[in-house]
Amino acid sequence: MKKKLTEIAVQKFGPEAGKRLEIFDTLTPGLAVRITEAGKKSWSVMYRVAGRGEGGNRGALRRMTLGTYPLIDLKKAREQARAALDLADRGDDPADKKRDDARQKGERAFEVICARFVELHSKAHTVKWRDTERLLNTLIVPAWRGKPIDTIDRATAHELLDDIAMKHGIGPAREVRKHVTKLFNWAVDRGLLAASPVAGMRRPELAYSPRERVLSMTELKAVWEAAGKMGYPFGHMVRLLILTAQRRAEVAEMQRGWLLPEQAAFEVPADHYKTDRPQVVPFSTPARLIVEALPRWSGGDYLFSTTAGRRPVSGFSKAKARLDKLSKIEGWTLHDLRRSAATHMARLGIPQEHIERVLGHAIEGVAGTYNRYSYLTEKRTALELWGKHWS
Numbered sequence: 001m002k003k004k005l006t007e008i009a010v011q012k013f014g015p016e017a018g019k020r021l022e023i024f025d026t027l028t029p030g031l032a033v034r035i036t037e038a039g040k041k042s043w044s045v046m047y048r049v050a051g052r053g054e055g056g057n058r059g060a061l062r063r064m065t066l067g068t069y070p071l072i073d074l075k076k077a078r079e080q081a082r083a084a085l086d087l088a089d090r091g092d093d094p095a096d097k098k099r100d101d102a103r104q105k106g107e108r109a110f111e112v113i114c115a116r117f118v119e120l121h122s123k124a125h126t127v128k129w130r131d132t133e134r135l136l137n138t139l140i141v142p143a144w145r146g147k148p149i150d151t152i153d154r155a156t157a158h159e160l161l162d163d164i165a166m167k168h169g170i171g172p173a174r175e176v177r178k179h180v181t182k183l184f185n186w187a188v189d190r191g192l193l194a195a196s197p198v199a200g201m202r203r204p205e206l207a208y209s210p211r212e213r214v215l216s217m218t219e220l221k222a223v224w225e226a227a228g229k230m231g232y233p234f235g236h237m238v239r240l241l242i243l244t245a246q247r248r249a250e251v252a253e254m255q256r257g258w259l260l261p262e263q264a265a266f267e268v269p270a271d272h273y274k275t276d277r278p279q280v281v282p283f284s285t286p287a288r289l290i291v292e293a294l295p296r297w298s299g300g301d302y303l304f305s306t307t308a309g310r311r312p313v314s315g316f317s318k319a320k321a322r323l324d325k326l327s328k329i330e331g332w333t334l335h336d337l338r339r340s341a342a343t344h345m346a347r348l349g350i351p352q353e354h355i356e357r358v359l360g361h362a363i364e365g366v367a368g369t370y371n372r373y374s375y376l377t378e379k380r381t382a383l384e385l386w387g388k389h390w391s
Helices: 007-012 074-089 094-107 110-125 129-144 154-168 170-189 217-230 234-244 248-252 285-292 316-327 335-347 352-359 365-370 376-390
Strands: 021-025 031-035 041-047 062-069 265-268 279-282
Touching: 007 074, 031 074, 041 074, 062 074, 062 094, 074 094, 110 129, 110 170, 129 154, 129 170, 154 170, 217 234, 217 316, 217 335, 234 248, 234 285, 234 316, 234 335, 234 376, 279 376, 285 376, 335 352, 335 376, 352 376
Parallel strands: none
Antiparallel strands: 021 031, 031 041, 041 062, 265 279
8 A cells, every 4th residue: 555654644543453554655665654453563665776686677675674653753764764765776785784783883882892991901901900890880881781882972971970979979980980081092092982072071079979878876787687687698798798897899709718717817819909908807706707607619719609609799789679678778888888887986986097997998198108017906806896796
């Protein structure tokens, strides 16, 4: 059936029992709208490629799907059909171009470029490439998945930084800016971009309102009890985060080779620690009991694992959602456990300098350069006192 299509007419077309309708547009040769028995509508264009037949004539009649209605309206369908017919007139198959465009779009998708950046750049330039990979995959890729990298503009980048700062704090926002700057510069150097959308972008400022969430002891105890109900691996990991006041990655990625049984402690290697220095963390009595009860895997060394020790535990978002439901405490992050533990240790009268050593913060200035005293005894005393609240 042929008919002069209008937007209103296409909108009103309905299914007919027992058959599928196909109506061709009289204004754009080859353009057709199909209506299924279920009432779904889709566009296609029929064409013959010049020079593809015998004796240089046009080739066989072909059909190319353009998309569905109303996602693609009549005006856009006509534009796409005419573009396809123009290509066919020049001897090019529009279906081939469509496949090439789709392939190139996939190759330039942000998550694909991101993986190449980690593999070809980060692994070659930093021992902490896993931290880079984790940050990109956790905070950036979910927001930009499927976007061709050359469609990400400055406004899009600012929007992401604003969102991260509000949800996670100023520190993560600045880390994201630092890493996406490197990624975009690398993409420019590779010819994937003409210019970086974040070139010259200032660091996120404190106006973004960094997180200052400190859980009360009542809230912490609710989280502690909920973690006990969750069991291994996430529940044990959360309890150890509370007891040690360490960062999530330092506990979640703990390996059996990090344990120091004679010192009742564990040592985070320099290449896994934020300050590029190893950090020895003493176990309080309840922390030691948790670690001693962890399974001994034959497949790998990771203590917290769902793959028999081969890889560290992951899936934190789902686990955190379950923890929120069990504890009935919301509006906090796993990193807030670290801040909360430090705050409550201070309330117990533990000197701030000793708390800073427990947290593994870099000491600035001359003291940081020349004072190599490990503070192991002071750290153990602080964590043992804190651990008494959880025995």
